[in-house]
Amino acid sequence: MTPSLSQLPGLRQGTDLRAFTTWKVGGPAEWFAEPGSDAELAALAAWAWREGLALRCIGAGSNLLIADAGLAGLTLCNRRLQGASLDGGSGWVEAAAGEPIPTLARKAARAGLSGLEWAVGIPGTVGGAAVMNAGAQGGCTADWLHSVRLLDPARPDQVVELEARDLDLAYRHSRLQEEPWIVLSARFELQPGHDPELVRERTSSNLHSRTSTQPYQQPSCGSVFRNPEPHKAGRLIEELGLKGLRIGDAEVSRIHANFIVNAGEARAADIDALIADVQRRVLERHGIALHPEVKRLGFQR
The missing domain is CATH 3.30.465.10 (Uridine Diphospho-n-acetylenolpyruvylglucosamine Reductase; domain 3)
Structure with missing residues (x-):
């Protein structure tokens, strides 16, 4: 059911989420809003809950990988709620x-x-x-x-x-x-x-x-993998010579190996595949399972 825009200001459909992630990837949101107050956020969240819609809130869009197919339900962005x-x-x-x-x-x-x-x-x-x-x-x-x-x-x-x-x-x-x-x-x-x-x-x-x-001049999510103490994820990856490894336009940073950058027109699927490839190579060579810090949204696996 489409709500009244007067009741839920700022609610819109099909918003491209690439503009809201630091990786600059991701598909459209079924429903999207940037509430300007806690009251607006509460009204939007309550509507999604009543309608049985999936609900998520994103901030700066870092540490986040959104699938190319986008996200069902309501995606809220809290960037306007500052102070x-x-x-x-x-x-x-x-x-x-x-x-x-x-x-x-x-x-x-x-x-x-x-x-x-x-x-x-x-x-x-x-x-x-x-x-x-x-x-x-x-x-x-x-x-x-x-x-x-x-x-x-x-x-x-x-x-x-x-x-x-x-x-x-x-x-x-x-x-x-x-x-x-x-x-x-x-x-x-x-x-x-x-x-x-x-x-x-x-x-x-x-x-x-x-x-x-760190590669601050290219789109990334920040560090991709948690450090498997006492080891450092970046060092394990670099020791395998994986800096510069690419799938599509997703690339293991040449500056810091625990960063994956969007070197052009990467898709979320490219980044996801590169994460999995790095995990596989590190496990095969070092016997250490790397666990992503990144939160994946909209993926089927």
Whole structure:
């Protein structure tokens, strides 16, 4: 049933999702919207729930591979839901789910709050960071996350708040990956009282380290595989001489082997096949199974 556009503003059909993923691949969404407020998001989620439609929420579109056939149901993008409040005295930070995590890291640095310096180069949102327990350069979301506010599509008039200890946070994992909840905001407890200039310097240094060693000039999703500690996924792949390996226009980065880049007009199927090929080669040679960090949507297997 097609809803009234006056009731659900911004709802549209057949939106090309390539523009909403950092890999620049993916087919159309059956239904799509970019809510401008939590109330709009709740109304859209409630409609999808009533109609029995598949429902998913995406942020920056990083760490995400959407099938060429697209996605059934309703896809929500929370990029318009941005903003953060920071208390430089206490260290408390409340950020909307669509706030880019690098933006939040810079705001924290300017306020003299330490804790998010590692996050400046992560191409994601606060909501995505909470769901995936994003991390880099020795830091991760779980180290500083206090709690999250969540929307349950089955009860959109009620906001659920869970503390970090209730989220089963582990390496690139949280309970939120298995639940239908949508993150509205996240609360962090950072360290106050630092010299803003020193925090900015550490933040800038982390960004330079990432941009100088990773393929930031080409479309990618960020790191593709989890590190099978004590090994590093990139090193295992590089040792097999797989930098530059291609399927179609999907290519193992020549800069960092744990990145797959869209070198032109790659399809999601090309990227998916290349991921599987790299997994097979590493398993055959090293006996180590690489597990993707990437969330696959719309694939049949």
